[in-house]
Amino acid sequence: MGDMEDDAWQMVEKKGNQFVVNDEPFYVNGFNTYWLMVFAADDSTRGKVSEVFKEAASVGLTVCRTWAFNDGQWRALQKSQAVYDEEVFKALDFVVSEAKKYKIRLILSLTNNWEAYGGKAQYVKWGKDAGLNLTSDDDFFSHPTLRRYYKAHVKAVLNRVNTFTNITYKEDPTIFAWELMNEPRCSSDPSGDKLQNWIEEMAVFVKSIDPKHLVEIGLEGFYGPSTPNRVQFNPNTYAQQVGTDFIRNHQVLGVDFASVHIYADSWISQAISDTHVQFTKSWMEAHIEDAEKYLGMPVIFAEFGVSTKDPGYNSSFRDTLISTVYKTLLNSTKKGGSGAGSLLWQVFPQGTDYMDDGYAIVISKSPSTSNIIALQSIRLAMFNSVCSWKCHWGCKKKNALETILYHDEL
Template sequence: MDLQQKQACWKVELEVLDNDSSWVSKFDPSKKKKKKRKPLIREDDIFFQKGGDFTEDNAPHCQSGRNFEPDYGYKELLSMVFNRLRDEDLEVSTERPRTVMMPPRLLAQGTITLCLNFADLCTTMHRKPDHVMKFLLAQMETKGSLNKQQRLEMKGLVSSKVFQAVFRKYIDAFVICICCKSPDTSLAEEDNGLFNLRCEMCGLVASIDVYLFAFGLKPRNVFLALALADLDSESHGVNSESVGEEEWEMVQRKGMQFILNGQPFYVNGFNTYWMMTLAADNSTRGKVTEVFQQASAVGMTVGRTWAFNDGQWRALQKSPSVYDEEVFKALDFVVSEARKYKIRLILSLVNNWDAYGGKAQYVKWGNASGLNLTSDDDFFTNPTLRNFYQSHVRTVLNRVNTFTNITYKNDPTIFAWELMNEPRCPSDPSGDKLQSWIQEMAVFVKSLDAKHLVEIGLEGFYGPSAPVRTRFNPNPYAAQVGTDFIRNNQVLGIDFASVHVYPDSWISPAVSNSFLEFTSSWMQAHVEDAEMYLGMPVLFTEFGVSAHDPGFNSSFRDMMLNTVYKMTLNSTRKGGAGAGSLVWQVFPQGAEFMDDGYAVYLTRAHTASKIISLQSKRLAIFNSLCSWRCRWGCKKKNHTALDALLTHDEL
């Protein structure tokens, strides 16, 4: 039976019909009423007679009947001309481009259906026949192949109506630009399973996840537009020249979300603690630039590093309030390089541990000044040591960057101040000492800098104020170190909560599936607490697994990355408190001597790099939702395609 359809132009035009992004096709847009073209200047507005001169003598006889007023007349005439020209430009600019194609020609041969002009259709769309064929066959749930004449052979009898409907889906998803509706696009496949659709008309780049079609979703629902300035297939980073200074604003907090330029700001970030130290030496300074280059290339937007080094090798603070200017310039360089690659920084102000000085160094300085201190935890209670710390905070926040000439407390490059890296006070399991210190220091930082966000730097252990939640702690000892996640983060001046995830340090050094189970329950518990008790975002500011652990391999690290990223996305898709995560830690090649076992070398850990890059793209999609008129406060629930992203095993 001949299924060939009548020869008629198949005109495809996409229109947005409602706020639910419901995309439909209109076969004959030519039936639209044409607007009457308005004359450039109406007759009754003409100020001069045909064939006459514009003079004061003949002005009273103008059809307008107005008196001659030279200044007024010229201005009005010019105004009318420009208004008409503007109206004409707007009318022209709003005309939508269309693609005109011949309809598919189908022919039934026994139990096989042929598309006779399949190759011509693909040529018209500038798409590879293999790609179009795979999509069509998957959507129609049949089998087929291309014969020698490049005709598509499909198993079974396929009606022309069904075939055209599926073909239209392909055009919707893989041809038409979601922004300007132009068919003048190109399609390029990436290594991570995505297709980048680039519009030659408006310059937009769209990323399409082909895996989503396995879920039976409508193509338009999986058309995920990403601004070219934010995510490019070659380099997700943007240098300072391509983004205006007015767009480089401080990240703020609104309820349980970070906000940037009025839109959500979900974080895929990294840690590299040693950047200031290596930047202090010209021979290793280039490694700092490499870190930002590589992190930017996979779409990471926030980095965390030390703004302290107390009394040790290449010390920033050689003694209380005495600084090495060359090392401070190295920190200036780190901040300026972050700005260049559009990466914001969480700067930690002191360490709980002995590395890079920490609270132990402050106690040594106190004893050197005549105090009689017996415990490192005196750092939290002794007035002199508190003054030492506050002096350091004041110095850093008021520092004027020698590269950018911007004061740190005014620099949008800084995402947040961290009071301390992993504070613990085991000498007081009640948590009162640490709580008092947090209360004082949070208000102190805010008194100097009310613009930036502030967080504590906690690992997330539950304490006495929430005995029911201590069951989520990795071990009984975690409740005895003087920290109290919920109570600590309820302090005035704290903007968001921080949590670390180290099952290999807290549970067992031997890698096992229990790591992943703990990670999921640990993260979920803290997201719930941030939503129910704190009303603020929570960032998982450190997570990782060490290559030194028994049983470690790169595949398990990839599983860890996937677990953390999926847990983050489970909250993100609901507009919840899970605001992002920062892997510990990103390393460039040539810095192996600083590796603590957790290093992720993006240039050679190809699978991990792809996972990180895909997470960046997916968070960028959420960050752009408000620009698609889909604010989290609305009642719209049409996030089916994005939901599928969270369940895909190859995240």
């Protein structure tokens, strides 16, 4: 896959339906490890950060999504509103500098919809402590003071100067993109207006501080009221009542690409079945089509996986599910479509089982899964290097590529 020299380490940009680096396509095979910053904050666990990057790089993974927030909780980055723990910030600096070492780019998420690591509930708590009259965690999206709190955090992270590299985050090509929030939902307003308004304000705000990096919302991909003809693709009826609206949310100034999550085992049924695989395929194909037809942007399937705790789970089902995701993406990639990549939930190094939510993949302990991941990485790396944007896949190279990419089924 070739070593990238430091001077070639450039920002990821978007061109039509694709990501590009230096005007060459950049298709993504990546992963999630959300807890890197808190592990880096303690000398006894810091080595695990390097370990996970090293293992991921060994199977060709090039992008990692992780948290750039920890609000008011254990090893908090933001101890109280706008008060930061410098040691934890240095830990995040370490994560960014270490990622660069292993040529892995980062999608950094800026807060959480859920209570883990603080998130919107913590912002609401800070607001109440300051005497605001707040009735719901969803006030995070609408109350002007809480919006100011969030913006202050965005500003602190984007303007941070890395103590290891001396590069400001907003200037660092190691960062692939900013994510506004992990899985935003606003169930108190099923119309979707409240969340839409927040996305419109925050996407432009992030861009005003950092016009160079890409921005995405962090959505799960549920269809809402603006597209009644698409809600049939939702995993259940509840999905259209959580205040998100996939197409409308992504038609916002400042949003560069779409994000979708895939959890058949928590959305449809916990028990493993073929339905999970069918849903995964149709869910992906619907969103790839939308990204091409309505959005004109790339889409990343930013979380997908299956839990070892599910009834009927076995590792060959996990391999089938991952292969389905990869193959569906390749079908889009070979046509120059919007399917731009995927991020496994989640890759762990050895010895971190106590953090496992059931979805952890330890590369060194999972040879069959690792082979599938590595094969996808090789295929995407070939696409990235053999094709240049200018030929737009209408070239003589296509047949040779097809032979290499598809000589064996995934």
